[in-house]
Amino acid sequence: MDEMTFPGGVYETLPASAYCDPALFATERARIFRRSWQLIGHETDLPNPGDYRVDDISGSSVIVMRGTDGTLRGFYNVCAHRGHELLAGEGCVKKLTCAYHAWTYDTLGQLRALPNEANFPGLDKSRHSLRQIRLEVFFGLILVNLDPEARPFAETVADALPEITDYAPNLASYHRAARTERLAAANWKVVAENFNECYHCAIVHKTLTSGVVDPDQYRTRGQSWGIHHTSPARPEGRKSYQYAADPAAKTDKFLTWWFFPLVALQVYPGGVVNTYRWKPISVNQTKIEVDWWLPNPTPNAVEAEIIHQHRNTTFAEDGPIVDSVQRGLESGGFATGPLVVDAGCTSQSEHPILAFTALYQAAMAQ
16 A cells, blocks of 8 residues: 655644635535545345435435346436436335426436327437436445546555455445444534544543554554554453454454545454445534444344444544534634644554545645
């Protein structure tokens, strides 16, 4: 992996206005979110022809649907006739019929029928299919992108693929087993910075640092695609949940691949997999969704233990932290602050925020 490097020293945060300005948030939506790969779910969520899910992607309602040909596709949730939305929620359909004028589409997005069709000379139904969006399946995970020119996700993160293959080899066949979610009263950058730096971990996340990761060996490194986290598992007698840490089975590490800007894949010791999805709602609201992907939809005892632990420790502990930071940034009492980086870029260092800032500024410049 092509790692970012930062000499030890004192740097500077982004200004408070970067986290509080609605006009900047609107620019970020246009330049970053609507050009980025965003997580919708997993192939096993939509196993049958006609299965669909509607979701909001940075202000646009989209449909992800499995066609009768077995292929997953993404569409704007917009009738090609007059713009009425077609579906809501999730379910299974044989066809999509607009509630406004009954224009009807098949599960491949092709216009098939409309009232009074025979009396509209010159109407070519093939020119009025649903508008598709980019969709990729990555280890079973469904990602979409509103930018038709976006670089393929798998190509963007290519140097992470070998490690993901080693540590999450069966993810493509896994099922959604649990979700934890929260609406943070914080800007998405506050949430992203908090997720990626571990300078606060020993203070805020005592269960994580005593029973899951080794803070002395926890490392985060900026990459061209995001930020990579790694730590060996805790030894026997220090574990906070009962997993088998087997190097041969690749279940002996804590790993995170945070893909700029809104998706992360994590593997907990024992080989337990989750994803994070961040949905920026407004300048000071961010929806956070954590889904656990397991071999079976019902967690076993060890899986249930770590899901419960994560929900009630690390995830719960970060909530009031990011909300408080946002209030402070909006108070008028903060302009910029120091970022402290040690020479070894250890867990007691804020270099991940510098990596985030580099990725953010590059995306805003495009």
